[in-house]
Structures are given as C-alpha cells and as structure tokens.
Amino acid sequence: RHRSRAKRPATLPSASYCRPPDMVAIEDQELEGENAYVALLHGQRQEFILYALLLGHRLKHLDSSTPRVLLVGHALPEYDAPFLEGDFLRCLQTCWQVRPVDLIDAAAADKSPRKRHRYVFTKLRALEVPYRRLLFFDLDVIVRKDPSPLFEVPAPAGMYHGDWVSRRASTHGGLLPEEALTSGCVNAGLLRLDPPADKIARRQLLEEMMEEVASLTVADESYLPEQYYLVHKLAAWRHLDVSWNCEVNPEVYVETAYSKGKARGKSSTVVVAEMPSDWWQLGDTEDDLANSVGMFHFSGTHLEPWWYLHLSAASAKAVLRSHFRNRDSRGMVALAVCDWLQGIEDLLHALGTAKAVVELKAVEELIGTLVWRVSYFWEGTETCSRCGAEDTNPGLCEECEVLHACRSKEVEGAHSASWLLWLAPSTVPAGGKQRRRLTKQSPGNTKSTKSIKKEGPRGSLRSDFCQEN
Numbered sequence: 001r002h003r004s005r006a007k008r009p010a011t012l013p014s015a016s017y018c019r020p021p022d023m024v025a026i027e028d029q030e031l032e033g034e035n036a037y038v039a040l041l042h043g044q045r046q047e048f049i050l051y052a053l054l055l056g057h058r059l060k061h062l063d064s065s066t067p068r069v070l071l072v073g074h075a076l077p078e079y080d081a082p083f084l085e086g087d088f089l090r091c092l093q094t095c096w097q098v099r100p101v102d103l104i105d106a107a108a109a110d111k112s113p114r115k116r117h118r119y120v121f122t123k124l125r126a127l128e129v130p131y132r133r134l135l136f137f138d139l140d141v142i143v144r145k146d147p148s149p150l151f152e153v154p155a156p157a158g159m160y161h162g163d164w165v166s167r168r169a170s171t172h173g174g175l176l177p178e179e180a181l182t183s184g185c186v187n188a189g190l191l192r193l194d195p196p197a198d199k200i201a202r203r204q205l206l207e208e209m210m211e212e213v214a215s216l217t218v219a220d221e222s223y224l225p226e227q228y229y230l231v232h233k234l235a236a237w238r239h240l241d242v243s244w245n246c247e248v249n250p251e252v253y254v255e256t257a258y259s260k261g262k263a264r265g266k267s268s269t270v271v272v273a274e275m276p277s278d279w280w281q282l283g284d285t286e287d288d289l290a291n292s293v294g295m296f297h298f299s300g301t302h303l304e305p306w307w308y309l310h311l312s313a314a315s316a317k318a319v320l321r322s323h324f325r326n327r328d329s330r331g332m333v334a335l336a337v338c339d340w341l342q343g344i345e346d347l348l349h350a351l352g353t354a355k356a357v358v359e360l361k362a363v364e365e366l367i368g369t370l371v372w373r374v375s376y377f378w379e380g381t382e383t384c385s386r387c388g389a390e391d392t393n394p395g396l397c398e399e400c401e402v403l404h405a406c407r408s409k410e411v412e413g414a415h416s417a418s419w420l421l422w423l424a425p426s427t428v429p430a431g432g433k434q435r436r437r438l439t440k441q442s443p444g445n446t447k448s449t450k451s452i453k454k455e456g457p458r459g460s461l462r463s464d465f466c467q468e469n
Contacts, residue, residue: 251330
C-alpha cells in the first residue's frame with residue numbers, strides 16, 4: 001500500500017470535551033490489579049461490535065487470566081450509542097468488562113475529509129483504567145499469539161511509524177531516539193501504557209490532556225492526530241516489533257487516476273508497496289508469516305475482513321489466494337482474513353457451547369445483516385475480460401493488470417526491480433528466495449499519490465490502496 005507520510009502537527013499543547021451528566025468516571029476507582037487489556041468502541045457501525053466481540057473472545061482464549069476492559073462511548077445528541085444497551089451490551093459482557101466513557105471530540109485536529117478520526121482522542125481514556133500496566137488494542141485486529149509477554153516491555157511503547165532509517169535501527173523494547181519522534185510517531189493499533197498508580201494523579205493527568213487537546217487547531221491537523229500527540233506528551237517511548245502490529249497489505253497494487261477536461265480518461269499504475277524493511281522481512285511464504293506474526297492489523301479503509309463474511313474461512317483463503325496471486329505472493333491478505341473469519345467461527349462455537357442463547361442469536365442476526373450487505377455488493381461486480389475473475393473494474397482485473405505491467409516492465413516503487421525479476425518466470429526460480437534477498441533494503445520515499453476508490457459495503461472492495469483519509 002502506498003501510504004503518505006502524515007504531517008506532524010505544528011504545535012501540540014479545535015476540540016470539545018463531551019461529558020453526559022449521568023457519567024460515572026472510571027478514574028475515581030482504586031487500582032484494581034496489575035495488568036489489563038483495553039480497547040475502545042464507539043459509534044454505530046455494526047461491524048465494529050463484531051470486531052470488539054472477536055478481539056475480546058480471542059484475548060480470553062489466549063490469556064484468560066488477564067482482565068479485559070472495553071471502553072464504550074456514550075451517546076451524543078448527533079451520535080447514538082447502541083452498544084450500551086440491550087442484546088449488544090449482553091454480548092459484549094460475555095468477554096469484556098464494559099465501562100462507559102465520555103467521547104473526546106477533536107474535529108479540528110482531524111485532517112481526514114470526513115472527519116473519521118474526530119473522536120480518536122478518546123483513546124486517552126485508557127489512562128483512566130485503574131490497572132498498573134495496560135495493553136491497548138485497536139478493534140480492527142486479529143491477535144494470533146498470547147500478547148501477555150508485551151507487559152514486560154517498559155511503557156510507553158508502540159511500533160515506530162516514520163523515518164525508516166530510525167525504524168531499521170529500532171529493536172523490540174528498545175528506546176526510540178528523540179530525534180526519530182520529531183517527525184515520526186507510533187502506531188496506536190497496539191500500545192503499552194502505564195496509568196498513574198494514584199487515582200488523583202490519573203484524574204489530574206487526564207484533565208491536563210483534555211485542556212491540551214481542547215487547544216488544538218487546524219494548524220495541528222493530521223491524519224494521525226492522537227499518535228503525534230502521545231509521542232509529544234509522554235517521554236521515553238520504546239519500539240514494539242512489527243510482528244505485533246503487522247499491517248495487512250499486498251506487496252504490489254494498482255493505483256488508478258482519473259484525468260478531467262479535454263484529456264479526460266483513466267490511467268493505472270502498478271506500484272510496489274511502500275513499507276519498511278522489517279515488514280518485508282517477516283517471511284517469504286504464508287507459513288513464514290503464520291509463524292512470525294503475533295497480530296495482524298487491518299488499518300485504514302482499503303481492506304476490511306468483514307467484506308468476506310459471506311464465505312467460510314477455508315473458502316475465503318482459496319478465493320483470496322487466487323484474487324491476490326500476483327499482488328501478494330506470500331499470502332498475507334489470505335492468511336489474515338482467513339484468521340479473522342476463523343475467529344468468528346470460533347466465537348459462534350463458544351457462545352453455543354456456553355448455551356448463551358440470547359447472545360448467540362444476536363450475533364447470528366448481526367452477521368446475517370452484514371452478510372446481506374456484502375453479498376448485495378458482490379452481485380454487482382464485473383468479470384475480468386482475460387481471466388474471468390470478479391472485480392469492480394470493467395475490463396482487466398487488478399491481477400491481470402499487475403501481470404501485464406510486469407511483462408511490460410512498468411512497475412514503480414523502490415522494490416520494482418525485485419518484483420519485475422520475481423514475476424518474470426524465465427529469470428527467477430520458484431520459491432521466491434531471490435526476491436527476498438533483493439528486497440531486504442528499506443523502500444525509498446516515493447512520491448505519494450492517491451487512488452480512486454469504488455464504493456463497496458463501506459468504501460472499497462477493490463484492492464487499490466489509498467491514503468488514510
């Protein structure tokens with residue numbers, strides 16, 4: 001995926017702090033224990049309660065002894081909170097301690113056109129949770145290994161995002177140099193945080209943060225506002241290895257642009273993903289990735305695993321292996337989506353085994369609604385004129401576009417030479433070993449461009465990748 005470098009805000013300590021009158025503040029509670037897993041759920045999107053249920057169930061399965069705390073945002077006049085009542089709440093309580101929280105609205109700091117990150121500063125409320133050591137997760141992940149060893153990494157910690165020279169020099173649990181954070185940040189998909197041990201100190205820290213966030217203006221806007229704020233606010237950040245926050249991307253993708261005016265038309269460019277070297281070195285094959293990756297992260301909006309809910313885990317793996325056979329030779333997309341779907345099957349089985357009749361019915365109805373949305377979209381897809389595969393593009397599918405570009409040697413990006421060699425059957429033997437040797441160097445800073453997305457269930461079902469906006 002071609003990811004633009006997010007701009008660091010000009011200053012860091014417009015936002016509003018929304019507090020319904022019936023809220024019971026969690027910072028007023030005494031310290032409850034040593035370790036806890038924490039996540040945040042808010043809004044109305046149905047797929048996100050499924051994400052929350054899957055994350056809670058998977059953490060419970062991998063490490064049943066560590067408490068799991070789900071912060072759920074209260075409603076606002078223009079923003080409902082359907083997950084704090086009825087069957088949805090009962091479902092969440094099967095695998096989480098549910099704690100209502102006030103949303104923190106920082107629209108001025110959110111650079112995305114649709115303000116999809118305006119409430120992202122609500123993550124700061126994790127520091128109110130009364131446990132000594134926390135692991136905070138985004139919901140759009142699938143945890144594959146017991147994450148409890150990460151509690152031993154000193155806080156604060158997160159996977160470094162920014163200058164790739166600094167990224168190559170970073171080690172798991174090692175301190176990040178201050179200069180690396182002048183323009184970079186950490187990926188908030190997984191964070192190690194230590195709240196203050198004293199409840200008064202926790203309250204004071206959050207009040208201080210609220211004041212600073214409320215002072216942010218358009219001059220501070222970013223696509224990743226809370227990440228830049230956190231690295232500025234908290235000192236001595238450490239790096240978490242990419243294997244614990246592996247963003248799910250193919251290795252190469254098609255970028256489409258549309259021109260206007262008299263020269264109106266469409267052009268496509270095949271680009272090798274601009275990702276750091278440690279991501280490329282996670283493995284050459286699906287088996288390598290299965291052994292090395294502790295957590296997959298479906299970051300952004302280019303690929304959401306619920307788009308394949310109409311398929312079983314096994315069927316989805318076969319479909320995605322075929323659909324990404326040229327773009328994702330090592331099978332990361334197929335493996336990650338299959339793991340997520342298998343997690344849904346395990347969740348349903350666990351609810352059935354526990355005889356949680358009401359909760360099982362609610363989850364089945366939720367999945368049925370999402371399957372209908374996805375199936376309705378897939379019925380409107382096109383058929384590739386060359387290979388017959390389903391795609392949202394009329395004419396050639398993206399797989400055929402990639403193969404054509406390879407044969408024409410029209411692939412862009414820092415790893416393009418590697419890919420042209422690897423995809424040309426007459427120059428590279430089977431197995432991909434030469435490709436790995438050629439791709440160990442970090443990608444360069446190719447110029448960011450922007451793909452045009454076609455509407456799917458919520459955004460794009462294509463595999464073209466764009467900036468997170």
